[in-house]
Amino acid sequence: MSAKKSLAGLGLVMLAGFGISPLAGAVAAKRGLINDDDRFMALRDAAFHDDTFNAEQHAAALKNYEIPSYVDYYRLRSHLAKATNAEMREFLNKYEGTAIADRLRNDWLLLLGRRGEWDLFDQQYPLFVVADDNQVRCYSLLSKAVKQQKVAAEARNLLNSPRDYGEGCYALVTYLTANNQFNQNDLWTQMRMAGENAALPLAQRLGKLLEIPDRQVTDAIDKPALLLKKGPDVGRTAHELYLIALGRNAKNDHEQAAATLTRYSSQFSESERAMGWAQIALQAALKLEPEALGYWQKASNAPLSLEAFQWRVRTALREGDWKLVKSSIDNMPASLKSDPAWVYWLGRALKAEGKNEEARALFTSIADQLHFYGQLSLEELGQKIGVPAAVKPVTPEEIAPMEKNANLQRALKFYAMNLRFEGTREWNWELRKMSERQHLAAAELARQNNLLDRMVNTSDRTKGELDFSQRYPTPFNDSMYKTTQSLGLDMAWVYGLIRQESRFIMNAKSHVGASGLMQLMPATARYVAKKIGLGNFVPAQVNDVDTNIALGTNYLNMVLTDLGGSQALASAAYNAGPGRPRAWRAKLTRPVEGAIFAETIPFNETRGYVKNVLSNATYYAALFEKKPQSLKTRLGTVIPKGMTAGDPDLP
Template sequence: MRTLLLVQLVTIITLFSTAQAKPAYTADQQAFLDAEKALRQGKQQEYQKLKKGLAHYSLLPYLEYQEIQDNLNKNSQQQVDDFINKYESSPLSGRLRWDFIRELAKSKNYALLEQYYPFGAVASYDCQILNHQLEKGKPIKELSEQIANLWNVSKSQPKECDKVFEKWIDNNQLQQEIAYQRFYQTAHEGPIGLLNYLKRYLPRDEQYLADLWLKVRRNPKVVTRSNFFPGKKPNKEAPILVYAVKRLAWGDREDAYSAWKRTQSRIPLAGAHKSDVERTLFLALATQNNPKAVDMAKDKLKDQLDDELVNHWKLVTFLRTQDWQSITQLYELLPFDQQSSEQWRYWYAVALDELGQKEEAKILLTELANERDYYGYKAAIRTKQPILLNHAPLIIPEEVMQSVRKSANVERARELYAIGRYLDATREWRSLLNQLKTPEEFQAAAVIANEWGWYNQSILTIARAQVWDDTDIRFPTAFKEDYIKMGKQIQLPPHWLMGVARQESAYGPRAVSPAGAYGLMQVMPNTAKAFARKFQIPYSHRSDLLDPSINIQMGSRYLQMRYEELEQNPVYASAAYNAGKSRIEEWKKYGRYPTEVWIEAIPYTETRDYIKRVMTYRQVYALKLGLDDDIFEYILTTETGDKK
């Protein structure tokens, strides 16, 4: 549960503009905004007057930063240093440093650039500095390692590196080992054009390998031809076979399997190569419920036990075939950290129960039922125990609360959040978290963010504190009236809608995903346009999705649509909210199984974990709202998927 939470949180970023109407600002907030405006418009007299009145205001550094940034040049060193030293705890310090670095690079002030720039951060700057050092007479041998690190990447470097690389190569500093490393990196993951270029650095009798790589990169199926590998340098042809079969496995599984069985006897493979291919083949076959996966799982039961994903798909293969004995055997072979997971404790107990060891199974399930977790809730249903919320409020010493509240980062973040500067507020908050040391300080910060209604940040912060049982912070119930109202309209449980929001955005009204989904329920703008017309929901711009009321209507309608389209199956609907309807239709074809087994067999790890979290959060919100919910009975008593 804890790992799933952290995985979820890193997928969320915060949007930095707001759709809500302007709030009533305090006098300082309004003066700050007026000062910013005057500075932008060049009204220096008005600006200086306003700034003087803000001498003790927490956002003063944002005005000072803008002043320096507006007039930044290669001669601004003293101003930059003074600002960095004065506001060391603010992210503005790092931003101004990088502004100055860019200005120095632009003005070609390399001597000063070297003092501020952290070498290795930007390839073009690295190369400019190296070229400057070479022009000043520094021996190329002294720079050879740094240049090699820049050259040895699976992509083309910026044009600023051309002269440096040319001098390095002309001075015979390019070692054959480095050339091989870059070639094989590029062969696996780089652009084909670069691979063709790197061919020249291979020995003449090995340049045919580049041609084989180019063919395989364009179409991995070519390795199925009986005469594809000439066998001139089998040890160096082997990685080509490994790459092709692994890539082919996720397209045409049968072709990949056949090519592997036919070709591996002719190409000598190291143990690691063979294990790597067989791992990929097994995962590809198992995710598609190919019968060959069953034999592979049993034959390789003792292999790759440190690999959690492989063990998961061995488990799924045995669950599909109801091979309870193999599940117990595998469990007993697993490392302790995997045995200790809720997933493995649950399925080991179920396997024991199916094998007739009912008392031992009951003891294990009864213990697991105390967890507020997907498997804990299933264990509670199996053992007819109550589903628990396990709420334990935080108790934080007042002196710790006051110390964190008075932090300059907190004061700046509070004011920035209040005026809708969410990007800057988030940066200040991250700087704060990097400075906190004790669990109590993180807990205090989580409480503060929660008080502001900054729920996704409070959830992230309490996770950093390693505290899991204050369910008021971890599972906020803001906007519950909107969810209850919407649930009645579309006849879906409001706690299901809230569970989706908790998973999608960590309950952040202004959250935006890297894919461009907005708000509490992470609605895409194109979906919003269509639903606005269909359901008469007010909508004119994507920023409207930051309004919780509008977002809840959009997201809830989308979930309802998937629910109706997909047999009124809550598992299908939740999975489709994450992965789309077409993938659910594809996964249904892999066979009909008990719903809890079907969930374990979802091919995408992200969607599989998503379902478990949404079902758990749905149950948590039902408990918090005082409502009954039967989702875990549904999971344990139904079947899902199409009959083969």
């Protein structure tokens, strides 16, 4: 399994983030565009290749197509950069209030921001419903700044993901600097984040604002060893770049970076030394090095990125330093501190100090939330995890309006064409208007159309009306029961994993090629097929449900055995490959509870994956066994030892 594999199985082959089948136009052409759906696919393909001529030809032939708004959108999309404001207004006037109109407004706002048409931007921005585009947010602040408004504080809160900036956020930083809303400290804060994330394009742009030659910036981030061969030169620029280079060097050799900082310690101020140790600490923490704890302690009150704030806590958890856990969470920005993860771990730190009432208050504040930390908090309050009382099933009378709903029917049409990106956009757009009962009815419509991922995701939105038969379905139960029983494998865990892997999309395929319910990579499928004696196996068989279940469960059983029966380790192995959790465990200095191991997995995707799989499995077990369960028991304890048995060839 690849650590970059899609968690929910919705990462179907994508182009430019729009769900394009790169060969859609070619396939349609070979098939002779035998129907309007073929023609629509060809239009869509032309649009995303900026092929205005063919887009116009296809659109002209689709005058009577059942989804005219998308015909008009893809026609316009084919020449978006050259589209006039009049064309944009015409489309929005015609389709206002629809999902695709909101999509076009997103496109238009980006164009208006690039062009600096701020009056029109300000008219349109409040009408942008989804409002999830970071560049548009940056342009919104830039528009305010151009009008002499103070936006520096908002900008500092927004500009914390260097890899997602784009032109809008670069322009915001540039303008705020030129107009004295951002100072040198702000620019160096951004530069340090660029260094942490190896975001060289951002660093080079910042370098220009700081009047630093490109070569020096590039050397600090891409060739840190060259810069560190000698001591730091004098001046803030030299010191800041040297400290960034220390962090970059620590990614490969934290001990050498620490020795270098120690050697030249006297040449830095106290605050610079703290920043240097913070740079080294973060990289050592991401490598799970035990020395990271000491580095964090030396970092003292250094300014930290959001990522660094969280990894300081994770290091303290892994090393059992509850005092540092508490102080580190206390010092987090409010936006992080309120996250359920840090509410839970702060509660644990308070409990370790004997402050039981304060801890209980924190656990109680999230114990009703249906996720990993809510479940753990419930157990801290002395309860186990059960299934909520069943709600009244939705009736045919409640489902009937869903069957007639134009937006949901449009979504179903897109799903039938395997256009999941468009289908999900339309589906979610309609959910915004619904009550919880209507959500359950829409989820039931999804079930009737064999869209189990939509059923799960739609039902997951409710807070009062809870239907766990929708949230935690058990399709292919006979095959699953037979296979797991023969292997002695926990069926609840397997279902929990499938729910996370593919959301029960039978033909799910990730961007790295993992396929089917259990998202098997081709090499893994071949390996397991050979191991279990599945003769004449061919790759296409991986999408057969029974074969996928057989291969996936056997592989899961292999990694479970290889990793000593730990579901936490085996779940990580299924996502990231067995070698990585072995290495992560080998870095432990003491036994840790499974929740701490999961929290300190260095891959963001795998960390979330393991927590979600085991949370799912706990609910499935409660459903199957009809009694409350313990997530803590399922997580178990992870012991720092090398493997004593296992298959070294396991992929």
